[in-house]
Amino acid sequence: MADDRSREGTETAVAEFHKKIKEAFEVFDHESNNTVDVREIGTIIRSLGCCPSEGELHDLIAEVEEEEPTGYIRFEKFLPVMTEVLLERRYRPIPEDILLRAFEVLDPAKRGFLSKEELIKYMTEEGEPFSQEEMEEMLSAAVDPESNSIHFKDYITMMVIDEN
Amino acid sequence: MGSGASTQHHFAFQNAEKAFKAAALIQRWYRRYMARLEMRRHCTWSIFQSIEYAGQQDQVKLHNFFSYLVDHFTPSSHNERDFLNRMFTEERSPRDSEMENCRDYESIEVLDSYTGPRLSFPLLPDHATALVEAFRVKQRLHARYVLNLLYEARKHLVQLPNINRVSTCYSEEITVCGDLHGQLDDLIFIFYKNGLPSPERAYVFNGDFVDRGKDSVEILMVLFAFMLVYPKEFHLNRGNHEDHMVNLRYGFTKEVMHKYKTHGKKILKLLQDVFCWLPLATLVDEKVLILHGGVSDMTDLEFLAKLDRHKIVSTMRCKTRKEHKKQAEKGKANQTSSAGRPSPWFLPQSRSPPTSPLRPSSQKAHRAGRSSSVPCRVPLDPNELSHWARHSMDLELERCRQQAGFPVIKEKEEPLPLASEADPEAEGGPEPTQEAWRQVVDILWSDPMAQAGCKANTVRGGGCYFGPNVTERLLQKYNLQFLIRSHECKPEGYEFCHGRKVLTIFSASNYYEVGSNRGAYVKLGPALTPHIVQFQANKATHTLTMRQRISRVGESALRALHEKLFAHSSDLLVEFKKHDKDKTGLITLSDWAAAVESVLHLGLPWRMLRPQLVSSLTDNKLEYKSWLKNLAKEQFSHENIQSSLLEALYRNRSNLETIFRIIDSDHSGFISLDEFRQTWKLFSSHMNIDVTDDCICDLARSIDFNKDGHIDINEFLEAFRLVEQSCSKGYASDC
Numbered sequence: 001m002a003d004d005r006s007r008e009g010t011e012t013a014v015a016e017f018h019k020k021i022k023e024a025f026e027v028f029d030h031e032s033n034n035t036v037d038v039r040e041i042g043t044i045i046r047s048l049g050c051c052p053s054e055g056e057l058h059d060l061i062a063e064v065e066e067e068e069p070t071g072y073i074r075f076e077k078f079l080p081v082m083t084e085v086l087l088e089r090r091y092r093p094i095p096e097d098i099l100l101r102a103f104e105v106l107d108p109a110k111r112g113f114l115s116k117e118e119l120i121k122y123m124t125e126e127g128e129p130f131s132q133e134e135m136e137e138m139l140s141a142a143v144d145p146e147s148n149s150i151h152f153k154d155y156i157t158m159m160v161i162d163e164n
Numbered sequence: 165m166g167s168g169a170s171t172q173h174h175f176a177f178q179n180a181e182k183a184f185k186a187a188a189l190i191q192r193w194y195r196r197y198m199a200r201l202e203m204r205r206h207c208t209w210s211i212f213q214s215i216e217y218a219g220q221q222d223q224v225k226l227h228n229f230f231s232y233l234v235d236h237f238t239p240s241s242h243n244e245r246d247f248l249n250r251m252f253t254e255e256r257s258p259r260d261s262e263m264e265n266c267r268d269y270e271s272i273e274v275l276d277s278y279t280g281p282r283l284s285f286p287l288l289p290d291h292a293t294a295l296v297e298a299f300r301v302k303q304r305l306h307a308r309y310v311l312n313l314l315y316e317a318r319k320h321l322v323q324l325p326n327i328n329r330v331s332t333c334y335s336e337e338i339t340v341c342g343d344l345h346g347q348l349d350d351l352i353f354i355f356y357k358n359g360l361p362s363p364e365r366a367y368v369f370n371g372d373f374v375d376r377g378k379d380s381v382e383i384l385m386v387l388f389a390f391m392l393v394y395p396k397e398f399h400l401n402r403g404n405h406e407d408h409m410v411n412l413r414y415g416f417t418k419e420v421m422h423k424y425k426t427h428g429k430k431i432l433k434l435l436q437d438v439f440c441w442l443p444l445a446t447l448v449d450e451k452v453l454i455l456h457g458g459v460s461d462m463t464d465l466e467f468l469a470k471l472d473r474h475k476i477v478s479t480m481r482c483k484t485r486k487e488h489k490k491q492a493e494k495g496k497a498n499q500t501s502s503a504g505r506p507s508p509w510f511l512p513q514s515r516s517p518p519t520s521p522l523r524p525s526s527q528k529a530h531r532a533g534r535s536s537s538v539p540c541r542v543p544l545d546p547n548e549l550s551h552w553a554r555h556s557m558d559l560e561l562e563r564c565r566q567q568a569g570f571p572v573i574k575e576k577e578e579p580l581p582l583a584s585e586a587d588p589e590a591e592g593g594p595e596p597t598q599e600a601w602r603q604v605v606d607i608l609w610s611d612p613m614a615q616a617g618c619k620a621n622t623v624r625g626g627g628c629y630f631g632p633n634v635t636e637r638l639l640q641k642y643n644l645q646f647l648i649r650s651h652e653c654k655p656e657g658y659e660f661c662h663g664r665k666v667l668t669i670f671s672a673s674n675y676y677e678v679g680s681n682r683g684a685y686v687k688l689g690p691a692l693t694p695h696i697v698q699f700q701a702n703k704a705t706h707t708l709t710m711r712q713r714i715s716r717v718g719e720s721a722l723r724a725l726h727e728k729l730f731a732h733s734s735d736l737l738v739e740f741k742k743h744d745k746d747k748t749g750l751i752t753l754s755d756w757a758a759a760v761e762s763v764l765h766l767g768l769p770w771r772m773l774r775p776q777l778v779s780s781l782t783d784n785k786l787e788y789k790s791w792l793k794n795l796a797k798e799q800f801s802h803e804n805i806q807s808s809l810l811e812a813l814y815r816n817r818s819n820l821e822t823i824f825r826i827i828d829s830d831h832s833g834f835i836s837l838d839e840f841r842q843t844w845k846l847f848s849s850h851m852n853i854d855v856t857d858d859c860i861c862d863l864a865r866s867i868d869f870n871k872d873g874h875i876d877i878n879e880f881l882e883a884f885r886l887v888e889q890s891c892s893k894g895y896a897s898d899c
Contacts, residue, residue: 016754019754019757019771020771023769023770023771023772024203024769024772026769027203027206027207027210027769027772028206030614031614031615032614032615033614033615042195042199043199043202043203044203045199046195046196046199046200047199047200047202047203047772050196051192051193051196052192053188053191053192054191054192054195093193093196094189094192094193098189099189099190099193101186102185102186102187102189102190103186103190105182105183105185105186106183106186106187106190108179122183122186122187122190123187123190123191126183126184126187126188127184127185127186127187127188127189127190127191128188128191128192129191130191134194134195134198137198138194141711159197
C-alpha cells in the first residue's frame, strides 16, 4: 500500500517536473521545433532551480547532445535527463549563509568588504573564471562607487531580495 | 629538514584551495542568478508580445460582432436603423478634384501670437532642420502649415512609382530605418547619431511612422519635410499603419484630434489620401528590396509595380468590382456553401473562412516569441485553405453582402467594362481589383517564419507567414540579394533570418516599456553589406544595471498581465472551481497554471511567472477566491460599478474604443448617451454579457460627467483606467 502511494507521489512529481521542463524549454525554442540552441541550455537548467558549476554543466550537455553535436539540443533527449536531475535534487542552490562564508574566506582580514581589484582578481583568475562581460555586470551592481569596494553582506541581501 | 616549511606550504596550499573553492562557489551562484534574470527577460518579452498580438486578434472579434449584428439584429426603430447604418457605411473617399479644394488651408489664419515654426514653400534644407529643432523643444506646428506640407507632400508622392528605385551611385550611403510608431525621440536620436539627411546621406523609412507613440504628427512632418527637400535621396515606404482605419484603433486619429481640435478633421482627411500615395517598396541597386511587412508565395513585383496603389485606401477592407459578383454567380457550382457572412467594410478580410463558434482553439499556429494561441478562425488545413480562400471567400462574402440587401458602400455606379479579372490594366472603376488588394496586403502585413511554406497569418488577421523557401524563390526570381523589412519588434532592434536573406529592422526603442528593447537602423554601402547600428533613446536606461532594467520592464509587463487576468475573472473562477471538486477553496499551482492558460490562451510560461503573480500560498496551494479579489482591488476605482460589467469593459476595451470612434464619424471625440447605450447593448448581448438595461443606463449616466447628454470618449476610457500610458500625459490644445 505504502509502495503504491509513494509511486503515485513520484508519478505526480514526475508529471509536474515534465510540465516545468517543457515550459522552460519552450521559452527558448524559437523555431517551435522542439530544439534549443546549446548555448541556452545553461540558462534553462539554472532557471529550473539547479545551480551547477560550469564543469557540471558541460557534463550535462554532453549527456543531452547528439552523437554528432549539431549545436542544438532536442527536447526528447533533454527531458529524461533533466527529470532525473530534478528527481535526484542535484545541483542544489547555494544557501545564503554558505555564500556569505565564501566571501569571508576571500576576506581573511575580516574587514567586511572586498576591494574592487580584489574581487576582479578572484573572479577572473580563480575558480571557473568570469568573462569580461560577466565581470563588468557583476561590478555594476556590487561596487559601492564611493568606496570602490564590495560590502558583500549587503550585496548578498540585496540580490536575495531581488530574486524574490 | 623543513617540516616547518612543508607545514607552511601545506597551509598555503590549503588557503589557496579554499580561496579557489570560495571563488568557484561565488561564480556558480552568480551564474545562476544571471540565468534567472535572463529567463525573466524572455518571459517578460513573451508577455508583451502575446498581449500585443492578442490585441490584434480583437479585430477578428470585432468582425464577428458585426457579422452577428448583420445576422441577428433587426433594428426596431428608426434610430436603431440609423445607428446601424452609421456603423456600416462610410464617407466616400476623397476624389482628385476634392483634393484640389484642400488648398483652402490658405484661408487659415496664423495669428501673430503663434510662436511655433513657420514654413514657406518650396522648402529649403534649413526649414527642415529648423522643424526638427522646433519639435525637439516641444513646439507645435500650426494647422495651416501642416495642411500645406501635406498638400505639397501629396503632390510629390503622386509622381513616384509604386516601387521606388534607388542607387548607391549617387549617395555614398543609404540608411534604412524601421518602425518609429510616433516615437519622436528615436527619430531625433537617429539623425543625431547618423547625421541629417543630405545628398550624400540617403534615407529610407520603412513604414509605420504613426500610431501608439505620442508624436506621430511631428514624425510625419519631419519625414515629409525632408522628402520634399531631398526628393532623390529621401524615401518613404508605406506601412500597415499608414492607414486611416488602423489609426482609429491605435491612437493616431486620437492624437491628431487632440492636437488640432479645429482643423483635425481636415488634416485626417488629407492624410487619408496622402497615405495611399506612399510608395509600396524601395529597391536599392536592383538588389535589395525594402518593404514593410514581407512577401507571400504569390508576390508578383511586376504586378505590384503596375497597380494603382492609390486605390488601396485601406488594407482593412476591399471593395471589389461588380464583375466579381458575376463571376461568383457563374462559378457558384464550384463553391462550397460556407456560412459566408457579409463583411463590414472596415474590418480586415481574413484569409481563413468563417467557422462557426467563437471558441479559440489551443492549436499552436506560429510562435517565434509570440502568443501561441490562435484566434477564432482556425483554418483546418492552412495551405489548402489559403489558396481556396484567396479565390472563393471574398467572392462569396461580396455576394452574400449584396444578397443581404445590405446598406453597404455605394460609390457612384460606373459602367464597368466586361474585361476579365486577369487584365489589371482595365481598371476603370474606382475600386481596386481583388488581386491588387491581396498583393498589397501581403507586402504590408506578412511576417517571416522558420518553417518552409506560406500560410495565412491568423495572428494579424491579414497577410501571411512566409518561409525561407518563399524568400529564396522570390530572390531568385527577381535576381535580388536580400530583403529588408520591419513590422515586428525585436529585442535587439534587428534580426536576421532565412539564412541572413531577410533582415528585420525596427527603430522604435523601448517600444513596450523603458528598457524593453533596443532600436536599430542599417546602413548599406556600395557593396550592399548591411551594417547595423543599435541604440536606445533613453539616457536613463544606460545607467541602470541589467537587473534594474529587466525588473522595470518586468513590472510593466506584469501590470499588463494583471489587467488581463482581471478582465477574465469570471471565467477564471469557473475554471478554478473545476479543479476544486471538493470545494476546499484551494487548488494546486499546477491546476492554477492549467486553468489560467485555458482561459487566457496567451501561451505564456505560467509556471515560470507564477512567483510574480501568486504570492501567498496555504500549504503550497492557492486560495483562488481571495487571489481573484486582490486582482480586482488593484484595478478599479469605481466601486459602484458592477464588477462583472467592469470586467467586460476591460476585456473588450480596444474593440469598444474602435467602435466608438467609428460611430463618432465627425471625430468630435463625443458620442451621445443614446449611441453609447445602443452600442453597449448590442455588444454585450453578442458577447453574452449579462447586464440589465438599468445597469447600462446607470453606467452611461455616471460617465456623462457634465450631464450634457454626451460622453467624451477619452474621459470614459480614462475613468476606467483604460487609457494607454502615453495618452495620460495629455495634449496641449491646438493652434
